[in-house]
Amino acid sequence: VPDTVVLANTGVCLxxxxxxxxxxxxxxxxxxxxxxxxxxxxxxxxxxxxFMEKVRHIRQ
Known part of the structure; x- marks a missing residue:
């Protein structure tokens, strides 16, 4: 579905x-x-x- 935010839930880890x-x-x-x-x-x-350091690196 266009313009729909998708979130990953259970099990997300470093x-x-x-x-x-x-x-x-x-x-x-x-x-x-x-x-x-x-x-x-x-x-x-x-x-x-x-974790957030890795997320920031991924999003660059």
């Missing part, structure tokens, strides 16, 4: 975000940002920074 953003406009992520990749843990700022 290792596959480049592949996902080749076919989607953005992504929803949760566990990949959590300490040790465990959903119940708090957000790990270093994991977020590393």
């Amino acid at each position: 290792e596959n975000v480049e592949e996902q953003l080749c076919i989607a406009d953005g992504c929803v992520t949760a566990t990949t940002f959590k300490k040790d990749g465990v959903f119940a843990n708090f957000v790990d700022q270093a994991r977020v920074a590393k």
